[in-house]
Amino acid sequence: MDKPVVVGVDGSPASIAAARYAAELASRRLAPLLIVHGYVHPLGYGAAGVSPYTPALPDPRADGANLLARVASGVARQFPCLDTATEQVAAGAAPALIERSRGAEAVVVGHRGIGGCAELLVGSVGSQVAARASGPVVIFRPITERQAAAPVLVGVDGSAGCLPALAFAFDEAARRALPLLAVHVADERVEPAWLAESMLETVVAPWTDKYPLVDVRCQVRPASVVDRAMVDASSNASLAVVGSRGRGGISGLLLGSVSQALVHQARCPVAVVHPYATGSIHA
Incomplete structure (x- = not known):
């Protein structure tokens, strides 16, 4: 069934x-x-x-x-x-x-x-x-007519937790015939831009191979407050997609700070993607 x-x-x-x-x-x-x-x-x-x-x-x-x-x-x-x-x-x-x-x-x-x-x-x-x-x-959440044609936004931090989010985001972008914007928020004081860009491209590459018809753009956003930067990015998205917990996740918390911020403050619908009960989604 x-x-x-x-x-x-x-x-x-x-x-x-x-x-x-x-x-x-x-x-x-x-x-x-x-x-x-x-x-x-x-x-x-x-x-x-x-x-x-x-x-x-x-x-x-x-x-x-x-x-x-x-x-x-x-x-x-x-x-x-x-x-x-x-x-x-x-x-x-x-x-x-x-x-x-x-x-x-x-x-x-x-x-x-x-x-x-x-x-x-x-x-x-x-x-x-x-x-x-x-x-x-x-x-x-309801969105404007302009947002309906906007990209699917997915947050990428390089952790295993973002893999289910990437799977869902690419699948939705493909089914809706929308572009996809993969965003990594980097604090340049601790993560050089070149390293952030390399990580983002490496993580996204298998999904661009799997979904060759999806128009993909990778973007590193310099910011010290990750959740605020992702909430701002959601203003220009049709859907924001994140994993339930990222690499900064604290054991015992059910949602990471970025996921929580988007759930409460995003300017578009938000998909928080947990692994399915039978296991994670992989490329």
């Missing part, structure tokens, strides 16, 4: 837009779409699991079923040939999506859901899923 693209919906405008984006992603990848609504039981069933005082799993809710039907209907009108299924899960949204990521092609969430606070740039569900899921997680 083909792995589905999984998208979480809660009725918020951001989640409805994320569902459309997920449908486009699934259509490009010839994958089915699974629309998931995780509901929290008012008597104690939620992200933490079943309360010891709850005798059984709660039944699916009518409002959740109606929401899923509306979203699926909208997807069917836009993508009539897309194999689409829905699922209501007796759990919090984040645990439901994290669990389903293990058998998914990718997971898509909106940048903010119904419970999103105005001062937060990404909702708690998106943060949790981006940190803990398997495979690619796309945090969807």
Whole structure:
């Protein structure tokens, strides 16, 4: 069975837009779409699991079923040939999506859901899923018409963690017929420009051989703050792609500082690419 693209919906405008984006992603990848609504039981069933005082799993809710039907209907009108299924899960949204990521092609969430606070740039569900899921997680944000034709941006630091990101970024650029911009941010005080350029070209070379039709540009950006430089670069991208942790990753942290910054502050959709549950992606 083909792995589905999984998208979480809660009725918020951001989640409805994320569902459309997920449908486009699934259509490009010839994958089915699974629309998931995780509901929290008012008597104690939620992200933490079943309360010891709850005798059984709660039944699916009518409002959740109606929401899923509306979203699926909208997807069917836009993508009539897309194999689409829905699922209501007796759990919090984040645990439901994290669990389903293990058998998914990718997971898509909106940048903010119904419970999103105005001062937060990404909702708690998106943060949790981006940190803990398997495979690619796309945090969807709307972009301008100009950005839609902009390159796919991928961050490259030379670590093993950037290999899944390169695989996803090149595949998306090829499927969308978009150029790809591979960026390495280098602090010239500790990494000479010539060394940074050599590393970037060496790491990207196998992927340019595999995807000869993708227009690739490599760019070394001199900066001392890597995450700020990548957020700035996302202003001119249709999609920003990063690994979950780079060469500066600290053991115990689920996301590196660059991934976290992009999840919260990027100016375009962001794909945080973890290795799939069965292993990493390689050229």
